[in-house]
Amino acid sequence: MIALNVNRRQYSVDVDPATPLLWVIRENIGLAGTKYGCGMAQCGACTVHIDGEAVRSCVTPVSRAAGKIVTTIEGLSADLSHPLQQAWIAEDVPQCGYCQSGQIMSAAVLLRENSKPTDSDIDDAMSGNICRCGTYPRIRRAIRRAAQLMASGGAK
Amino acid sequence: MNIATGMRRRDFFKAGAALGGGLLISFYLPELSGTSETDRAKETFAPNAFIRIGTDDSVTIIVNKAEMGQGVYTSMPMLIAEELEADWSRIRVESAPVDPAYNHAVFGIQMTGGSTSVNSEWERLRKAGAMARMMLIAAAAQTWNVNAQSCRAESGYVIHAASNRRLSFGALADSAVKMEPPKEVVLKDPKDYKLIGKPTHRLDTPSKINGTAQFGLDVRIPGMLTAVLARPPVFGAKAVRINDEKAKSVPGVAAVVSVRAGVAVVASGFWPAKLGRDALDIVWEEGPNATLSTASLREQYANLAKTPGAVARKDGDPTQTLASAAKQVTAEYEVPYLAHAMMEPLNCLVDLRSDRCEIWTGTQFQTVDRAAAAAVAGLKPEQVQIHTTLLGGGFGRRANPVSDFVVEAVEVAKAVGAPVKVIWTREDDIRGGWYRPMWYDRLAAGLDAAGNPVAWTHTIVGQSILAGTMFESVMVKNGIDGSSVEGAAELPYAIPNVLVDLHSPKVGVPVQWWRSVGHSHTGFVVESFLDELAHTAGKDPYEFRRALLAHQPRYLGVLELAASKAKWGAPLPGGRARGIAVHFSFDSYVAQVAEASVADDGTVRVHRVVCAVDCGRVVNPDTVVAQMEGGIIFGLTAALKGEITLERGRVQQRNFHDYPMLRMNEAPDIEVYIVPSTEHPTGVGEPGVPAVAPAVANAIFAATGKRVRRLPVRASDLRKA
Amino acid sequence: MHIRWNWKRKTIAALLLGAASLWAGTGRLSTRGGSRVRADYPAGRPATVRTVSDDAAARAAFLAAAPVFTHPRCQNCHPAGDAPLQGDDSHPHAQSVKRGPDGRGKYGMKCSACHQLTNLPGANMPPGAPNWHLPPPNMRMVFVGRTPGELCRQLKDPSQNGGKTIHQIIEHVASDKLVLWGWNPGEGRTTPPLGHTEFAGLMNQWASNGAACPETAENR
Structure with missing residues (x-):
């Protein structure tokens, strides 16, 4: 049994420790917001946080998350109040939406570490997340907007 | 279409x-x-x-x-x-x-x-x-x-x-x-x-940013099992010997069943199913497609392109005019097979009972899928219900003429006797066929002494998407699959003598509509070759187009808007150059100006794309902008990176490391301008795609003097000697 | 960069042959001089303080070891710029990964976002080892495009090597798990031209002979 803390809730799962965290989150815990896109850390659709750091859950053995704090898109905010979510709505970022959980989880680490990201910072933070619909220009704008929201205290 | x-x-x-x-x-x-x-x-x-x-x-x-x-x-x-x-x-x-x-x-x-x-x-x-x-x-x-x-x-x-x-x-x-x-x-x-006409926030955004949006892959029902298939290494190969001992010993694996699409490992979840699938030992009878290779197809196509094909359009006497023209230009263009590579890999959940069948999947083709599922299940179509979930991208792949991803799931569910969700891995998706066809085009044009084009001939070689489907009987006429020549046969330029003909070789690679279908290739070929003619005539590519489109007001409208917003003709910094293209597809007019530069090592950087679109009356302007942005990124990925190749019948690519997508650090600035219109509203999902490859290729020519006639753009062709 | 690497590989191969004969000679010399320098010094053991300064032997040993540093498995994380490289052609890392403030990547693209403690099964899967990282920006330890002489001087320079003594450098190349990963790089990846034991032995040779750096014109 592996003990996991996901979005501030305790779980105990009976899986092979080598199983990718992605499938444990999706199938054992039942949180489907984290997506499968490539299975080899190429696309970023599966991005979650372990102790606040982004990881590609499709290549992360569940054993690595044992005893750590896992946060998924469902745990980002209960009510769409996170500045990134507000900015994503304001800029109408998603098209198909499949990659957006991962995009937002990557952007969250960026803004935590750099409250005023430049274009080049956004490139450095976001180039691991593929969007086949091509929402990159809007993701860029939304990250800037979220940074402004945070600076002005407009969102928690 | x-x-x-x-x-x-x-x-x-x-x-x-x-x-x-x-x-x-x-x-x-x-x-x-x-x-x-x-x-x-x-x-x-x-x-x-x-x-x-x-x-x-x-x-x-x-x-x-x-x-x-x-x-x-x-x-x-x-x-x-x-x-x-x-x-x-x-x-x-x-x-x-x-x-x-x-x-x-x-x-x-x-x-x-x-x-x-x-x-x-x-x-x-x-x-x-x-x-x-x-x-x-x-x-x-x-x-x-x-x-x-x-x-x-x-x-x-x-x-x-x-x-x-x-x-x-x-x-x-x-x-x-x-x-x-x-x-x-x-x-x-x-x-x-x-x-209508006011930028309106999308209703589906909140669910797509808090994890609640339900895609096909996310649906779960009680008692559901998950299957991953071992698929043939060569299109049409058949499994003749299966050793599933190791697969069955993977904890969580419930069954191994053979279906027409391959061998399915059915398990408690994706991971054991995938481990089981990888542990299968299968001997395949590879069949006639085992000798397919991109190199030999290229050779075949190039030869075919030299011979006359089925005539899709003939105006005047192009052959004679060409022969007697003051100047002749000929060129050959080629583009590869392309996979759709939607972010959500294909999947389909089937709950099959004796008197009904419920299906959850992201599909673009409900009527076709239901009929196909019913036939496999032995039910009437009315007994089959399809719940259409959100689609994690479609681009045409989820409108499969033989309902491949639905039919196989029904077959697996039938064999297992329990609800089953079949999940394609990314590798299954990239290697699974149903590609945008590979195309080879040969063009020739004649210019008169003043540099005006007087003849244009265009021979197209590539597989028909509709041949062999239920649509063939009504949509392939006189040997012409309309989707093969769309964007080429309706050449809008004022050229008096035009010939467009087509060869549709039969190749064992399944092909399908891919965002913008035939236009994805004809837009590149026609707008690049026209650019060649402008340069041959010593004319500005924008003015050259304007003159030839004088009788086409809506073409002119987008062309002039894009050029003026892009400040066509104004100097650009640091090795950048502009290229322009205009294309009509899905009843909409799109012009794009790309700004690109080429590094010494041949790496192309696209800095900015200015897009003008006339799609009639606009319902949600923000959606039109988003679709143009998305179409441009999609088209750029194809122009700069996309290529599916075959060797010994095997697809050489398998995931995003070797079938790469444009990423954030490579995405250009994009500006979209909408031509105000009260005409009937027309398409926006696809028309953003066709113009970007030629706009970029034409910019590369302007920057380097090197003409891109083969996609994707290869740095090795553009490297400074 | 690519072209240069090919050129260098040939040169280095030639040097390696030369070094091997020199090395044999050194062995004889050493025996005659009664020193304790050996070509077969066990890997993993740091050089002792009892070094004898034999510049020619040290240079020869370093020249022989140098191709390891510029093999893709090693140089890909010792790039000239701020982005790690990938593959046997040492192309820029696909996700535009950056070195970051401490060599561990940046923002949501820290090395550990994808690289685990061990390699993952399957071709092209992210390789892994404990403490996967690049040298930090204040101590970049560049391997790409460096001649053996440049590599050697950089390695010895405390201001460029993180204040390490020669002893610590030898310990590092002999037993650091990330260094050792180069010889266990996961499915489909080539390994450096020398075995790790051989490499560590040569580095020991270099150190115990006084750690002189190659000085000839083409190796400087």
């Missing part, structure tokens, strides 16, 4: 009829056949198949189009809400069940594709909204015992201003049910639009 093209529109009607889909006239508002899940509580006012108004004031719009990113879960409700005068904040969206009521208003089957959703629903959904509004007003008028003419609807209420009374739609739902549906509806004057 341009629906404005009369011929093809009729053809699709026939195709629909052939599929057993009922024919609908746009202005007929269908009612449900009565057996579906939307046949709900009696207190609900459901005046037609698209609207349900609850006594709690909820307004549910049933959308018959698959939401794959193109914004139909917002644009379709906008059409209805505009005429219904609903409170936009109360609108909820539900995906339509499979029912003839939801057939494509033009194509006659239930499907999403061809950039036709707004184009084809423009009249019908506004009328659906107006009809409901009139019934609500009639109910209120009766309640108040006043003349309906003295009442109006606004933001979810019917209002009688004279007596200062109002009733909400919910309060009127019960009595509206009893009203006689109006025989005729009057639609709003466009100047009174409150929603």
Whole structure:
């Protein structure tokens, strides 16, 4: 049994420790917001946080998350109040939406570490997340907007 | 698949009829056949198949189009809400069940594709909204015992201003049910639009940023198993010997079953299913496709391109004029097979019982899938219900002519006797075929002494998408698959002598429509070659196009808008150069100007793309902009990176490391400008794609003097010697 | 960069042959001089303080070891710029990964976002080892495009090597798990031209002979 803390809730799962965290989150815990896109850390659709750091859950053995704090898109905010979510709505970022959980989880680490990201910072933070619909220009704008929201205290 | 093209529109009607889909006239508002899940509580006012108004004031719009990113879960409700005068904040969206009521208003089957959703629903959904509004007003008028003419609807209420009374739609739902549906509806004057034409936030965004949006891959039902298939290494190969001992010993693996598509490992979840699949030991009989290679196909195609094909268009005497022209230009162009690579890999969940079958999947092709599933299940189509989930991208792949991803899932479920979700790995998806065809084109043109083109010949070689499908009989005419020559046969330039002909070799690689279909290749070829002619004539490529499009006002409109916004002709910094292209597809006109630079090592950087689009009247301008942005990124990925190749019958690519996508650090700045128009609304999902590759290739030529005639662009061809 | 690497590989191969003969000679010399320098010094054991300064032997040993540093498995995380490289052609890392403030990547693209403690099964899967990282920006330890002489001087320079003594450098190349990963790089990846034991032995040779750096014109 592996003990996991996901979005501030305790779980105990009976899986092979080598199983990718992605499938444990999706199938054992039942949180489907984290997506499968490539299975080899190429696309970023599966991005979650372990102790606040982004990881590609499709290549992360569940054993690595044992005893750590896992946060998924469902745990980002209960009510769409996170500045990134507000900015994503304001800029109408998603098209198909499949990659957006991962995009937002990557952007969250960026803004935590750099409250005023430049274009080049956004490139450095976001180039691991593929969007086949091509929402990159809007993701860029939304990250800037979220940074402004945070600076002005407009969102928690 | 341009629906404005009369011929093809009729053809699709026939195709629909052939599929057993009922024919609908746009202005007929269908009612449900009565057996579906939307046949709900009696207190609900459901005046037609698209609207349900609850006594709690909820307004549910049933959308018959698959939401794959193109914004139909917002644009379709906008059409209805505009005429219904609903409170936009109360609108909820539900995906339509499979029912003839939801057939494509033009194509006659239930499907999403061809950039036709707004184009084809423009009249019908506004009328659906107006009809409901009139019934609500009639109910209120009766309640108040006043003349309906003295009442109006606004933001979810019917209002009688004279007596200062109002009733909400919910309060009127019960009595509206009893009203006689109006025989005729009057639609709003466009100047009174409150929603249409205004940038409107997408209704599906909140669910897509908090993890609640449900894609096919996310659906779970009790007792469900998960399957991953070992698929043939060569198209059409058959498993002749299967050793599944190791696969079955993987904890969690429940069964190994053979289906036509391959060998399925069925397990408690994806991971054991995948481990089991990887542990299978299969001997394949590879069949005739085992010798396929890109190199030999190129050679074959190049030879074919030198011979005359089936004639798709002939004006004047192109051959003779060409021979006697003052200057001749010839060139060969080629583009590779491309995979759709939607972010959500294909998947399909099937719950098959003795008397019914329920399917959950993200599909663009409900009528076709249902018929195919029913045939495999041994049921009638009416016994099969498809729940269309959100699609994590479609781009055409989820409208498969043989319903491949649905049929195999039904077969697996049938073999296992339990609900099963088949999940494709990314490798399965990239290697699974149904590609945009590989194309090889040979062009020649003659210029007169003044540099004006007088003859144009264009021979196209590539597989037909429609051949061998149920659409062939009605959509392939005289050896011409319209989708093979679209964008080439309707060459808009004022050239008096034109020949466009086609070879459609049969190759064992499954091919399919891929965002913008034939235009994805003809846009590149035609607009690049035209650029060659401009340079040969010593003319500015923009002015050259303008002169040849003098009689094409809507082409000119986008061309001039894009050029002026891009400041065509103004100096650019640091090795950058501009390229321009204009293309008509899906009844919309798009011009793009790309700014690119080429590093010494041949690496191309696209800095900026300016896009002008004329898609008639616009429903949601923000969606038009988003679709152009997305189309440009999609087209750039193909132009700069995309390539599926074959060796010994095997696809050489398998995941995003060797079939790469454009990433954030490579995405250009994109500006989109919309030409104001009161014409009928036309497509936006695909028309953003075709112009970007030639705009970039033409910019590369302007920057380096090197002509890109083969995609993807290769740094090795552009490296400084 | 690519072209240069090919050129260098040939040169280095030639040097390696030369070094091997020199090395044999050194062995004889050493025996005659009664010193304790050996070609077969066990890997993993740091050089002792009892070094004898034999510049020619040290240079020869370093020249022989140098191709390891510029093999893709090693140089890909010792790039000239701020982005790690990938593959045997040392192309820029696909996700535009950056070195970051401490060599561990940046923002949501820290090395550990994808690289685990061990390699993952399957071709092209992210390789893994404990403490996966690049040198930090204040101590970049560039291998790409460096001649053996440049590599050697950089390695010895405390201001460029993180204040390490020669002893610590030898310990590092002999036993650091990330260094050792180069010889266990996961499915489909080539390994450096020398075995790790051989490499560590040569580095020991270099150190115990006084750690002189190659000085000839073409190796400087």
